[in-house]
Amino acid sequence: MIDKNSPLPIYHQIVEHIKSLIEKGELKPGDCLPSEREYAESYEISRMTVRQAVNELVSEGHLYRIRGKGTFIAERKIEQKLAGLTSFTEDMCARGMKPSSKLLRFEIVPAHNKLAKQLGIKENGPVYDIVRIRFADNVPMALENTYIPANLVKGLTEEIISQSLYAYIEEKLDLKIKDSDQAIEASVADEKQSKALEIKKGSPILFIQRNTFLTNGATLEVVKSAYRADRYKFLINMKR
Structure with missing residues (x-):
């Protein structure tokens, strides 16, 4: 050697x-x-x-x-290229891993002022508030909070979001997803995040906010996620 x-x-x-x-x-x-x-x-x-x-x-x-x-x-980290807009389910399936979710909250709530502005709707407009733990091969990878305008995406149920949300939106509702803005920050897990992700409080996480848009310009969702930094990393190809 x-x-x-x-x-x-x-x-x-x-x-x-x-x-x-x-x-x-x-x-x-x-x-x-x-x-x-x-x-x-x-x-x-x-x-x-x-x-x-x-x-x-x-x-x-x-x-x-x-x-x-x-x-x-250590366990090998899941690598995700920041080159295309895909769902968590699509990412895991592409890697030959079994995706699953544990639903912690699913309800319709009135959008507060800041969220309403981010979603492009009126203040107090109805919004799906969805909180899930996302798993890959039964290992918790992310704690995800998704906000979706209820008047835009109608008919959501717990059964639907247990599958691929993007597939339902595009195939069943015929809404076309265009792109998203995504911000990634380094952070540490609070008590709620550490419990959900099965890591120690204060462990490093990747905090990600994604705002996704349809081809007609409407905002489809605001997603706030805490990813385990010990199991996940993002890759990007940068050209001069």
């Missing part, structure tokens, strides 16, 4: 070797990594060099530490 004559730093060789073992499935999520001492003795290198490699893998999310127990292989 280690070529001391290589121009590549030794710590970088260790990083790439461990990544390759993870990719091949030889190291699986939850597996305990050999100790720094074991690596150092096996390859006759310093523990400081091993620690530098492990620290980099931890910072990249490939490994995690438990005090007094060791360093373990």
